[in-house]
Amino acid sequence: MALVVQKYGGSSVGDADSLHRVARRIVQTREAGHDVAVVVSAMGDTTDDLLDLTRQITREPTARELDMLLTAGERISMALLAMAIHELDHPAVSFTGAQAGLRTTDDFGAARILEVTPDRITETLRSGAVAIVAGFQGWSDDDVTTLGRGGSDTTAVALAAALDADVCEIYTDVDGLYSADPRVVSHAQQLPVLTSEEALELSAHGAKILHLRSVELARRHGVPLHVRSSFGTGAGTWVTDDPTVVPPDHPTVPGSNREESVEEPVISGVAHSHDQSKVTVVGVPDVPGTAAAIFAVMTGAVSTVDMVGQTHTAADTGLIDFSFALPVEDGRRAMDALRAAQERLGFADITYTDAVGKVSVVGVGMRSTPEVPAQLFEALAQAGITVHLIATSEIRLSAVVDEDQLEEATRVLHEAFGLGAEDEAVVHAGSGR
Template sequence: MQTAPCIVQKFGGTSVGNPERIRHVARRVMEEIDKGNRVVVVVSAMGHSTDELIELAKTISSRPHGREMDALLATGEQVSAALLAMALIELGQPACSLTGWQVGIETNHIYGSARMLRIRTDRLQMLLDAGKVPVVCGFQGVVDGNITTLGRGGSDTTAVALAAALKAKRCDIYTDVTGVFTTDPRVVPQAQKLSQVSYDEMLELAGLGAQVLHPRAVETAKAFGVPLTVRSTFQHEEGTMVVETVEMVERQKSVTGIAFEREVARLALIGVPLQKHGLAVVFGKLADIGVNVDVIVQSVVQEETVDVSFTVSESDALRSLDALKSLQSELQFSDIQMETGLGKVSIVGAGMITHPGVAAEMFSCLAESGIPVSMVSTSEMKISCMIRGQQVDTAVTALHRQFLEESPTVNTHVEFA
């Protein structure tokens, strides 16, 4: 007897924001079951409850202990999962809520930004075989009996990893938008929904600030070939497929999308000695505490020393500064500087690889809008510029108009003899 295909559905915080929305999500789950599929559901915390828990922690401690912070934040998803399981049971569908540790999601030891190492699927398979819907708490796992969290957006990663482990037919990410757009439509109303986007482009967009998908989720989907779709919880329309290669008819412009971040900090170390392998020590220390470093600019001041500037999220700025101060006596660099209130705007597109002049066009567009650029980072399919935080919206609007509304399209018509 052939086993029915398995679908993983992930619902974000907005989708489960109140009891009526939770009941609506239960009906969306039933639609998939009625098609003959077995379903595993992953949920985020309700609405803004994670933010509320963070603020609650800050009333007790300005720098909460990592283990206890993860134990606190993990409760948000437990509320969502239990309520959705109740809603499914009310519809006559057996369901069971599960925490990350009950599923068997094992992670490393980095509290607040843990990475999954292994997933045990035995319990999920047992529930599916019994005709039940497992409703899994996203965003969390366990290490040595301690609760860990995967960082903001980690529920996406949970869903994709479960889909890979279960060899699911596909993973559907349900959110409050109808798909992946050329940029955030709340900033640029003219933004267009993409019917397809490649794993590589989506990975760049997600890593550069597009919040519709978590970067680790896209990375996992690409690594294991998980079919991924972003769609709306509240509207029945086609979403955006994240695929290996975008069809040529879809590739009409050199730039596919524009991503941005608002809360960025710049750290600068002056006079880092080269003979002590200072850069390796500095970035190794930041990696050890789970800080993601983004744009890096290095300049050689003397033969023996370098100045290096790099960016991190503002939420990581203070602990990064503390970590670097602890290295100052060892490395004997002369000064540490920190600047906050920055932003980053990036253009992304596989078409940039074969179309020179995109960088010059971007810099000209920003200059004409009166926006100075302080740091630049590039790869084959992205260009990122550091700017003042209050100028982000202006920059995104100008770049979207330049590359995605007014620019000529790339000729994708190919004739074969």
């Protein structure tokens, strides 16, 4: 008997039929002898509908009131889900974020969880009932807060950590994480197991299934994640650093074309991201301290600077160019900050483009395989794809390329690192959302 936290996103609870299906799945887990705490998002379009209403009222909603409004969404889905479970003759009780003990900072709209004291959840599970908890929300000083992007996943992982759950199952509309986005790479294959570090890098650099924030939290607290489809019965993807938690009958080899390999794959997956921009500071005097000054301006303006390239414009001018890759929402902000400091920094000009994208290869095997950068450059060069910038972590290598070559680059690298399955990927998507 295990303690299982299950999280169902908005597309898994889009309407009454979906709620019934989710209820059956929860009851099956109960009947298999497990304790089940469920974290649920707002139904399908509820949040969008509430935001539409808000726009009819004001263009600048107060953050506190917006949180009060949006938390109505989970209240609806969680109460209906509890009823749907009752309908199957199993007890279930729903709880708001506050009732579940999720205390947060008072940053309305983007609150961080400070503490989880799930006394009522523990009590409910002990009584033999299913506990249903509203995702995405908490409380701070008797006010309702929301956790912002990826909030429901974060709720689920935080609750799993506080309950010391055996696993946190993330149900979504696809059946796990893939070696690449199957909409771009037709032979992408579902990944059976990833380390938390790999999942972190994939999520941070374009894979959209898991929210970076929840993967970080799961990693920090050692919570095993199991990503599954709420529409199918596939094996899903485990994200864990402890191989013993993965059931013995779970698939272990990514695809049939890799079965002959005795080694673990070097690269687990390829992520890509369209939402990139490139800022180039042109004609910077090549004197000590300039690079540091430019960095200081950048880091004051934006959240993360992922990649830097430095090129001499001409050997005899004593001027250099700096290029940065940034998420597109940060690009303009960085440019404004740099322009404001142009006189002090003494550079000639700035150029900006968002017609770039980023492709990243991720795998723990990179640590022991120094050939990866060479393989990447060679594969892209053979395909006629120019690399503008490059960045690495211990287990990731990212390249910025022209946006119109991004998907081709993704396919090329997926193939070059031998990730392709023999068959086309079949994604069990329910609503197509």
